[in-house]
Amino acid sequence: MRSLRLMLLATLALVVAADFCLWSAPSGWCWSALLAGLTAAVVWRFRPALRQASGGWMLALVLGAEVAMFLEPGWLAGGLALLGLSALAQMARPAPLVSPFVWLRGLLLGLTVQGFHWMRDVVHARRARRRRAQGGGGGLNLKKLFMHWGLPVLGTLVFARLFALASPVWEDWLHQAWEAVTEIFTFKFPEWLTLGRLFFWLVGAAFVWGFWRSRMVVRAPARLVQAAPPWALSSGLVVRCLGMFCALFAVQLLLDSRYLLLGAALPKGMNHAEYAHRGAYPLMVTALLAGAFTLLAFRSGGPARHSPWARRLIGLFIAQNILLLLSAAWRLFLYMDAFGLTRWRLAATVWMLLVGGGLALILLHVFLHKDTLWLRWRVLLMTLPTLLACALFPVDRLICAWNAEKPEVMAFNVNYMESLGVEAIPGLRRAETVLRERNLPADRQTADQVRDARIRLENELYALRQDPRGWTPRRALLDLPADFKPEEAGPYRWNLGGVWSTKPHDRRLREDY
Numbered sequence: 033m034r035s036l037r038l039m040l041l042a043t044l045a046l047v048v049a050a051d052f053c054l055w056s057a058p059s060g061w062c063w064s065a066l067l068a069g070l071t072a073a074v075v076w077r078f079r080p081a082l083r084q085a086s087g088g089w090m091l092a093l094v095l096g097a098e099v100a101m102f103l104e105p106g107w108l109a110g111g112l113a114l115l116g117l118s119a120l121a122q123m124a125r126p127a128p129l130v131s132p133f134v135w136l137r138g139l140l141l142g143l144t145v146q147g148f149h150w151m152r153d154v155v156h157a158r159r160a161r162r163r164r165a166q167g168g169g170g171g172l173n174l175k176k177l178f179m180h181w182g183l184p185v186l187g188t189l190v191f192a193r194l195f196a197l198a199s200p201v202w203e204d205w206l207h208q209a210w211e212a213v214t215e216i217f218t219f220k221f222p223e224w225l226t227l228g229r230l231f232f233w234l235v236g237a238a239f240v241w242g243f244w245r246s247r248m249v250v251r252a253p254a255r256l257v258q259a260a261p262p263w264a265l266s267s268g269l270v271v272r273c274l275g276m277f278c279a280l281f282a283v284q285l286l287l288d289s290r291y292l293l294l295g296a297a298l299p300k301g302m303n304h305a306e307y308a309h310r311g312a313y314p315l316m317v318t319a320l321l322a323g324a325f326t327l328l329a330f331r332s333g334g335p336a337r338h339s340p341w342a343r344r345l346i347g348l349f350i351a352q353n354i355l356l357l358l359s360a361a362w363r364l365f366l367y368m369d370a371f372g373l374t375r376w377r378l379a380a381t382v383w384m385l386l387v388g389g390g391l392a393l394i395l396l397h398v399f400l401h402k403d404t405l406w407l408r409w410r411v412l413l414m415t416l417p418t419l420l421a422c423a424l425f426p427v428d429r430l431i432c433a434w435n436a437e438k439p440e441v442m443a444f445n446v447n448y449m450e451s452l453g454v455e456a457i458p459g460l461r462r463a464e465t466v467l468r469e470r471n472l473p474a475d476r477q478t479a480d481q482v483r484d485a486r487i488r489l490e491n492e493l494y495a496l497r498q499d500p501r502g503w504t505p506r507r508a509l510l511d512l513p514a515d516f517k518p519e520e521a522g523p524y525r526w527n528l529g530g531v532w533s534t535k536p537h538d539r540r541l542r543e544d545y
Contacts, residue, residue: 039244042073047236055232058495058502064102067113071098074117074243081123090119093416100423104455104506109423112416121243267339270329274345277322281352288359313380315360319387322353323394327407330398343398350395357388372441373434374448375427382422389414426506428452432459439466442478450485454493457510460486491519 049069053062071094081087094116100109195202265273326346329336336342361384368377390411397407432452435445436459449456449463460482467479490512496502 039077039241042077043237043240043244046070046073046240047233050236051229051233053501055229058499059105060496060499060502060504060507061102062501063105063110064098067094067098067101067110070240070243071095071113071117073240074120077244078121078123081120084123087120087123090116090123093420094120096420097423100420102505103424104426104504106423108419112419112423117243265329265336267335267342270336270342271339271345273325273329274342274349277325278345278348278352281349281356285352285355285359288356288363313360315356315363316380316384316387319353319357319360319391322349323387323391326350326394326398327404331404337398337401346398347395350391353391354388357384357391360384368434369438370441372438372445372448373431375431375452378427378431382418386415386418426455428455429458432456433462435459436463436466439463439470439475439478442467442482446478446481446485450489454489454496454507454510457486457489457493460489487519490516494518 046066046069049066053066071091075082075091082091094113097109097113097116100106101113192202192206196206197203326349329342330346361381364377364380364384393407393410393414396402397404432449432455435441435449442463449460464479464482464486467475467482493507493510494512494516495518496507
């Protein structure tokens with residue numbers, strides 16, 4: 033019962049904190065503070081997980097994601113933090129894990145199904161309490177409750193009233209507190225307690241409860257036996273497939289070398305930017321399919337693992353795929369140089385690096401005779417730190433700085449750069465300077481659009497700074513011009529409660545706070 037009460041109190045405290053940090057508030061340092069509170073509660077609840085080495089590494093991942101959230105809130109950092117916290121909750125259970133897919137499935141079910149176990153827990157607690165009351169050992173004791181809390185509350189009120197009589201500051205504080213409570217419970221309570229807010233509380237409570245009740249919902253097999261799979265591709269079939277694949281890939285590599293490295297003329301009606309755009313993503317999908325075929329052909333216990341020709345050809349095939357990925361990355365770079373950098377194009381670059389690393393791990397998996405479980409965990413250990421580095425890196429500022437140095441692409445990138453948020457302000461200033469220096473008619477028109485976008489973002493930055501919850505270190509480093517004058521600002525980019533910031537000079541987003 034004591035543990036259940038503590039979990040209920042922690043859930044209530046976290047829901048109240050989430051209401052303050054997320055509802056009707058801009059994104060800011062509060063997000064990282066909310067995650068820090070959830071981290072402290074999860075670590076307190078699942079202390080045995082920290083006795084494992086994997087638990088310590090997972091906690092380090094969570095703390096790194098929270099640092100990224102503190103610098104500038106983002107979905108990637110928040111997702112990594114929640115993933116790490118769920119993993120800590122899972123690691124505290126004695127059930128063994130045999131695959132990251134089993135682990136991820138357990139996390140998903142833990143945050144959905146387990147989150148609604150609070151109903152069952154409350155029912156069990158009420159039954160236990162009723163049994164103790166019938167036995168004379170429990171029940172609601174009003175006298176005991178008054179003795180424990182009545183005197184402290186009454187004494188505090190008496191001393192507060194005496195301080196108010198002795199000091200006008202205390203009198204003003206008590207007067208404001210009484211007016212706020214009276215106003216909330218008489219006039220603003222229906223406006224404050226909306227259906228949307230109630231739904232937010234219920235979902236938040238179920239989400240937090242899912243951490244407390246998290247457990248492995250998928251059992252691992254009692255014993256892992258490296259046996260031959262029930263079906264597998266024959267070594268002869270694998271050799272024939274790899275021979276044909278390698279010949280086809282060699283032709284593609286020769287074509288890429290001719291067009292991208294030697295500068296040969298492209299087919300009629302196609303330029304290098306279009307050629308780069310058409311090939312970047314299909315070649316990445318090709319590498320993924322090649323990796324999937326390798327895993328299928330060289331399954332643990334399969335006959336292809338013992339064929340010398342199959343092993344030689346798979347080494348050549350993986351090497352060709354890595355070269356093909358480099359070709360796709362070069363194509364993507366040419367396309368970004370011509371049409372600018374975006375989040376998706378930068379994400380594709382990171383994804384290509386991960387796919388290349390995965391292919392290298394597949395090669396080690398084949399030649400070192402490792403099992404599939406070894407490969408899956410290595411891929412996961414490679415992916416998580418890469419995503420954490422992306423969350424810590426100021427991606428939006430890099431995108432804006434890249435595009436700002438290319439006046440020829442700014443005409444159709446202004447709206448996109450503005451959509452990146454206040455991080456785009458330095459890039460827009462640099463782009464405006466570059467366009468003014470060129471002093472061409474088309475550039476002057478684009479420079480005016482850049483100036484208008486910069487002014488709107490500066491107003492948004494000013495509005496974010498008026499609410500203490502919207503502060504972040506990166507926003508604090510952004511400066512406003514000396515002649516800046518606040519204007520009408522639009523809605524915050526993260527605006528869960530539907531509150532519009534129409535007056536950025538007002539310190540209150542709304543009368544609620």
